[in-house]
Amino acid sequence: MKLSREVKTAILVISGILFLIVGINYLKGINIFEPKNEFYTEFDYNALTPSSPVTIKGNIVGKINSIKYDFETGKTRVAFSIDKGLKFSKDSKMRLYELGLMGGNGMAIIPVEGGTPAKNGDFLASEVEEGLVKSLTSNFSGLSSGLDDTLESADSLLVNLNKLIEDDSDKGLKSAIAELNSTIKSFKSLSYSFNSLISKNDDNLTAVISNFNKVSADLATLSADLKDVEISKTVKNLDQTLLSVNELLAGLDNGDGTLGKLLNDDELYNNLEVASQQLQELLQDFKLNPSRYIKVSVFGKKDKSGYVKPEDERQ
Template sequence: MKGINIFQSKNEFYTEFDYNALTPASPVTIKGNNVGKINDIKYDFETGKTRVAFTIDKNLQFSKDSKMRLYELGIMGGNGMAIIPAKGGTPAKNGDFIASEVEEGLVKSLTSNFSGLSSGLDETLESADSLLVNLNKLVEDDSEKGLKNAIGELNTTIKSFQTLSYSFNSLIAKNDATLTSMLSNFDKVSKDLGALTEDLKDVEISKTVKTLDQTLLEVNTLLAGLDQGEGTLGKLLTDEELYNNLEVASQQLQELLQDFKLNPSRYIKVSVFGKNNKEGYIKPEDERQ
């Protein structure tokens, strides 16, 4: 019982193959059902074989004479290990070694895979060689499509940018004084704007706006009163009879003043020659007389 965990829910077994075609993720099955997993895969330097340690659920009972078959998983890819149970015999116990076998055709498939890998490597090398040849042709090509021409055009473009940079620097050097003056003026204007902004901050704009609003409110009240005929001016504006009477009175006053100018003797009893003018009011043709 030494080294055996009696509380373990799985039993560990061992087997070996001439080829290693398994991975720790390869399934351990029986009749297509997954019943265990691979714990360890090691190469035995003494026997030259691959030793595989795997665990099986304790609930599965199978004979020690069963076989562990290495088989292909099909379209899923990879390989698996299946228990081929034997009829009768001693039940397999924890730590037993189970004989193995390989599915017919799998060894041939493995060897063909190695040969396929070799041929694939040859094809890869051939492709790499073709790529290098094409790259050399591209570098050596002197036409417009060649790499040399592309590099030459790129170099010309860089030189053009360099010339433009020199011209730009020369332009800045020639106009350095003007640019400095412009920047100084701009700085002065910015400072003036800053000072103006500070002055505007001290102005009680809200108070001024409030006073203006109050004034406009009073004007609106006054205009509303005039429109409703309040006060002398309002009555004058809205009372048509008063307007007509004022117009008649104004006309009569005008006639009275006109008559006074033309016939002052009617109103002032002064007679130079002792004769009174008894004539009535005669309206002149030009009322301005």
């Protein structure tokens, strides 16, 4: 049998509604598929809703089914269902209590030990717990006096704030706002000038950034090259070279070798000084009497003059 589109839509909508009802009750901790017993109680006034929970020791075990006003007794009759697995005495009481400041009200089972077990359809006694709202109502006089002081302080604060706003002196709020406005305008003008400077020097800034990027790339290349250099080996070779130089200088200082003896032998220095003096005298004599060393005679006459030391040795 082929179902029409309308029937399929209706089935889908009904399934969605049922799923929504089951999901909402599941989130509340209520399983609608579990067998339940229905009980009744009464209150002087109605402070419940059909969605209010029924709890025992803080655990949700049921829900309120219906709330009706009894015209004969003038009380509110409440019907609620409890899981069949819960066993409690018929003498237990149903307490009306607040779930929270904004959470509404609920009913709690106050179990009594012993007695006849409660059965489906039984009527249970009720009581009302003094909650937060009732406590606040009983202490409203104290709160009102404190509220008066608070309102008086708030009024003084508003008066002082109004004086501060209307003050036209340098210490007033108007002056401060005017100075703040002037500062904002100056900052805005500075921002425009800065933007104009950037736009005019855009090419130069681009060139500077390009040069900086190039320098950074060169430094990166140099860092890579330095990384490949065996600096420790170079330093070790330099240290060995300096050690050799130190040994050479120490040998010279101790008179080792030819150069060391030249630097440290005083007798050799004196001999060299005497030889230098004699060589100087020989050159002077050769300069003054070349005929003694070069024999050139046209007529065969010999020069019999002796060596005469000049008064000035530089001649």
